[in-house]
Amino acid sequence: KVILDYIDLGGGLGIFYKDSKKDCIKEYASTLLNVLKRRIDELELGEPKLVFEPGRYLVADSSILLTRVNYVKKIFGRRWALVDAGMNDFMRPAFYGAYHEIVAANKASQPRSKRYDVGGPICESSDVFRREVELPEISQGDLLAILDVGAYGISMSNQYNMRPRPPMVLLDGLKVGIIRKGEKYEDLVSNDRIPDWIDP
Template sequence: MDLDIITDAVKRAMEYSHIEMMGFHFHLGSQLFENDIYVLGIQNIVKIMKEMKDRLGFATKEFNVGGGFGIYYTEPDQPKPLKFFLDAIMTTAKDECSKSGLEMPKIIIEPGRWIVGEAGITLYTVGTVKEIPGIRTYVSVDGGLPDNPRPALYSAKYEAVVANKADQPLEQTVTIAGKCCETGDILIWDLKVPKVEPGDILAVLHTGAYNYSMASNYNRIPKPAVVLVSDGKAGVIVERESYEDLLRKERIPQYLMKGEMESSIEKCAITIL
């Protein structure tokens, strides 16, 4: 790390009257299942804290260690309890600050996915089932890339069940395709399911994080509703979008209004090849 560059950045921040320099932050990645990377990251940041104290007299008030704690998506994932990460983070921060003669700053963590990721389930209705003999069977659903871009963006993997046939034996292997005309609009490859038919409900598990927050109106598809289910009660917390919602902010310029449009067309020469 280049301490001269860091020193210059901290010094400039301290000089601005409209900025209050609080401390440092790192983000180490996502879906992390070990804590040693946090230990190493903290050791390096405390060295920076010590240098900034010695060079500029800057006392770090806050230290944000980010998040990235892994959750369960598919069988290879082995999530750890929050204590596994926090004990290593807090112990290392205290020990390193003590060794460097620094006051312990406020430690901030961002465990968003760990809190909400496994709580979410996305429900799709099965549409067309297309079997290509000797190759694969595609099962289309009424969603996909717009409501969950993660598989298309970076090959994120999910588990799913056919909710209305969850107690039936798994008879076939299918690939779940979204409704957009995109090669990458595949939610799940090679999913084992019961005999699936149009109208079945596919429940994709563990979609509580980085799904609705990353959703878009790609291909002009309205976003789905979000329902909170708890203790046998259910309530809509985000309403389903309509096509009217998609058009709500669109406007027709005055010069394209009927009267002026007819006048403009008369002045135009249109060539059809």
Template structure:
């Protein structure tokens, strides 16, 4: 199954939008705005879609939540409860996982420019796996392990697959900062260095093709190219990968114009492709690892705003300004990401006009939604923007010294604050006086 964008949102008897059984207008009044709200039930449903897909196909593997999409202690505790693994890309994300009590053997460290500190922390905490991106990674890990410690690794490669997505979120094409190039000799050199290493155990290959992918074509193209290289290594050395990690990038439906992505079908197509290639090589079927992030949390979250100034420009447009913007959701300004929303306190009323939703930052480009059809809107209304669960909080910033919003989880009619709203003192807490 795949969950439609608006499936868990309801309208109550007051005509207000609800999420997880809670009136969003009440949430806005109680916690203030801007406010990130997550439906925990939907997070769990999304996680189980991926787990069940592997189980149904009879495949051993790991579903590793890509914590860059949204990482807090409470979020990682939910992921832990659902039995997923976790990928992290910094000491901050790793520290959050440790503080959340996440099983260390299920944590994977990523990154194209890992530091000595990151490797040191990974080795000290004895995490489950490191994904090596480059020769500098190998050297740093060797130095950190010394002669006695060991680490399981995957080798990240760029398979030269140009996925159909925005250039800022493409990662698998040849001209990428990530991974060893598969066909210019880099991957061969790294493989030779790692395959018989005494302290580093090469479990298999990793690739990531980009984000917001909506069909399986990029994954099956990558599979073909990865197994072409594995065939070469198998013939030369007898190498058999224990793990094949095809990354994440599974898209979600942001607006009605986006396709409804059926993750089980994408995964089944990939697995069937791998089965054919493994059979042709006559090697054991490897574990399949996947790294959904956006697909777990994206459509589980919304952001609530309060409407302020409204500017009518006859025959041009109407600007409806809200009390947030590119500080809590930079994606529209960064790469023209589209969103949909509703006036939460008037969710049952007929729409009557098309407006542009403007943020309050001092940038003309701070526009959250270019065109949104709404009922008659006035200052004090509550606007809900859908599908902001991925990368909203993660990429939030303090531009114009705006405090970052609070985060609330709702589940089965219960709401709980899981991240406090930043205060003005938080904004200046690291500032020092000049004398």
């Protein structure tokens, strides 16, 4: 007879990126607990503690990536909003086509009357955050917010194309604080060294 102290359910509890207001955690927990309790009783495994790592569910909606529109143009009939953030700042869309809502932060109350492809400044065809995004009419200088980037956002960011990473800012009501400073060019090369056997 085996008595378990713990059952580790692992991770993988995500969020609804296309409907951030939807939350089925209670339904999920109820279904899971009913199934587990029945099987634990059938197998006489005792009263193990359940352990799991909720991952994205805890942190995904804690962060946004705020980016400014550098310019708007049409390419082969498609309307593009090209922003100053790039795939190095947020890899998920370029890496595996992850979906993230994008809103016009400074025009949030205006109707979404046009569709834009939203891309970055990096010389890669995959430097695209999303296509066919419904937004108000966008102009140079507008601010776009890419939502739910708290999971795998900063941890997957990098300095590709010699691009310094942006700062991280914490908001709590009206309180604002920088919790990770933005990088400068000097930070990109601070670890580089020239061996003394190379002639200058």
